[in-house]
Amino acid sequence: MQISVSVPEQSTTPTALTIGNFDGLHLGHRAMLDKLIAVARAHHLPACVLTFEPHPREFFTPDQAPARLTGMREKLALLQAAGVDHTFVLRFGRQLAAQTPQEFIDRVLVQGFGVQHLIIGDDFCFGRKRAGNLATLQAAGAAQGFTVDAMHTVEVDGIRVSSSAVREALFAGNLELAARLLGRTYNVAGRVIHGDKIGRKLGFPTANIQFRRKRIPLDGVFAVTVEGLQERPLQGAASIGVRPTLGYGLKPVLEVHLLDFSAEIYRQHVSVNFVHKLRDQKKYDSVDALKEQIARDVDDTRRYFAGLTRIAANATPEDKSA
Missing domain, CATH: 3.40.50.620 (HUPs)
Structure with missing residues (x-):
C-alpha cells in the first residue's frame, strides 16, 4: 500500500x-x-x-x-x-x-x-x-x-457499529462486545521501552509499552496476549491507566507482565491484545498491598487462560470447525 x-x-x-x-x-x-x-x-x-x-x-x-x-x-x-x-x-x-x-x-x-x-x-x-x-x-x-x-449502517446484535459504540464497550470493560463490533480482539501496539522498574522490584517484571495517544479508551487490569516476540502469542497480565497507588497526575501507561517469560525485549515492537478484564484500577494503602494484588492478578490470569484451554480441549469437532 x-x-x-x-x-x-x-x-x-x-x-x-x-x-x-x-x-x-x-x-x-x-x-x-x-x-x-x-x-x-x-x-x-x-x-x-x-x-x-x-x-x-x-x-x-x-x-x-x-x-x-x-x-x-x-x-x-x-x-x-x-x-x-x-x-x-x-x-x-x-x-x-x-x-x-x-x-x-x-x-x-x-x-x-x-x-x-x-x-x-x-x-x-x-x-x-x-x-x-x-x-x-x-x-x-x-x-x-x-x-x-x-x-x-452495519449492526451487530442490534447495535449500530460505530467507533463510539466500540469506545463505550471498552470503557465499560465489555471486551467481548468490543471484539464483536471490531471483528477482532482490541489491541494496542507499541515499542517496549525502559520504565521505572517498579514491577521488577515487586517481583513481577513488566514490559513498558510506549504509545503516543493522550487518551486511552480503556482502563484497568486485563488478561492479554502479546504478539511480536515469538511465533505464537504470549500470555500475560496487563495494567493500563495512571497507576493510582504510585501517584496521581501521571500520564497513562501500559505495562504487561508476561507469564513464564524472561527474555530481554527492549525496543521490540509488540501488539497487546486485550481479551478479558480482571478488575478496575484501584489505589492501595501500601506497596505491599499492591504487590499482593498483583500476585492475585497473575493467578487470575493463569486461571482465565487455563479455562480457555479446557474449553478448547472439550469442544466438539463441529464447534472447532465453526
Whole structure:
C-alpha cells in the first residue's frame, strides 16, 4: 500500500475513493472498504482512502475529543491488511476546515483525486461548518461525472457499529462486545521501552509499552496476549491507566507482565491484545498491598487462560470447525 501525506495538485489517474477517520477500523469500516475494493477492481481503478490527522474533533475541541481506538501506525496497518492500494493522510487544519463544500469537491475530489467512484457513510458531512453532506455530493457527482454510493449502517446484535459504540464497550470493560463490533480482539501496539522498574522490584517484571495517544479508551487490569516476540502469542497480565497507588497526575501507561517469560525485549515492537478484564484500577494503602494484588492478578490470569484451554480441549469437532 502506498502512503501519501498530501493530495496531488492534479490527478494523473482516476480513482475509487472513500473518506473517513476510520478510527478502530471496525466492521462498519470493513464493509465500506470491501465495497470500495470491489468497485475499484471492477473498474480497474486504485482503491484509495482519504483520512485526516489530527481527527477534526481533536482540532476543534481538543479537550473534548474522544480517546483514539487506534494510532496512525495501527490504522495504516489495518488499511493495508484490508486491501487498500493507496492511503492519503491529509493534515486537518484551518485551511482545510475553511474550505466550502464546493471547494473541497473541486480541489480535492475532482482535481486532486480524479474521483470516478466515491463511497461514503450515509451520515458523512464535510466542508466549512459541516455544510456538505450526501445530497451535496450526489448533486456534484451528477454534474461532474462521478458516482456516489452511501454505505448504510452495519449492526451487530442490534447495535449500530460505530467507533463510539466500540469506545463505550471498552470503557465499560465489555471486551467481548468490543471484539464483536471490531471483528477482532482490541489491541494496542507499541515499542517496549525502559520504565521505572517498579514491577521488577515487586517481583513481577513488566514490559513498558510506549504509545503516543493522550487518551486511552480503556482502563484497568486485563488478561492479554502479546504478539511480536515469538511465533505464537504470549500470555500475560496487563495494567493500563495512571497507576493510582504510585501517584496521581501521571500520564497513562501500559505495562504487561508476561507469564513464564524472561527474555530481554527492549525496543521490540509488540501488539497487546486485550481479551478479558480482571478488575478496575484501584489505589492501595501500601506497596505491599499492591504487590499482593498483583500476585492475585497473575493467578487470575493463569486461571482465565487455563479455562480457555479446557474449553478448547472439550469442544466438539463441529464447534472447532465453526
